[in-house]
Amino acid sequence: MAHHKNLNMINALLLAASFSATIFWVMNIFKVASPAFKSFLEVYAPAGPLSGLFVYPIIGFFVFWLLWSIFTIKANASKYLKSSIITFYVTIILFFFMVWPGIFGPVAELLKG
């Protein structure tokens, strides 16, 4: 298989994309559940909270990618590759359903109490 250094970078990339996709739909649920969080997401007022929903997961992607690449043990990279790939597949498929209003709406209502 590939050199450990390469695999560590690929692990970081796949997990960063998974992290970014996941915080997107989680933040979207909190946006519906909390008016204060909705205001926080209004990075660019004319576009409303959607601007923050895009900006923060993009920042999260690059920060996660950088930190994971720097701070993880490169020798373990090949051992975790399979887990990274499975996490990537699961999160990007899950994303499709978690951004459907018929699913995130009731979850947000539950959080509201």
Added chain:
Amino acid sequence: MEGLIGLFSLSRIEFIASFHGLIATVVLILFGMGIAFTGILQRNVAFLKPLKVVLLILLVLMIVHTFLGFVIYVPYRAEGGPRTIILESDRPWLHEFIFEHKEFLAYLPWLLVLVATVMVYYLGARLADTGYNALRLVVIAALIIALVYTLVVSAEAVLVTKFAPLK
């Protein structure tokens, strides 16, 4: 000639919205090329160079496409815009379900293309090796899922804009 004059009489937002739709169509061709080139990479590594070019163009177009989506989203949600028209109509679900899903789902395709592009550039010719089958499959899967999500987003956009177009 009359059609050409009519084209130039479109408002700035109508023009951007049309260009946004045009990019969504062009990227479908590039998605197809990217998936095909990655699929045959193991048999012929010479396809790596065109694959890199295709993915780079695709990535740039996806980022421009997503950005333009944001530009036209502003007049969409403005007071009196298509969102208001839809919510006050007998089909509020067009915004509450279809458009909401479209605007959120549009976050992922450019990111998946970025993942595929970085992997192809970083791994290079090694991606053609048998030992890299799983990673080559990740590139293909990322492109296929990005393509499917783009098609869903486009179909949802058509549903909404046919009912309340941007002007």
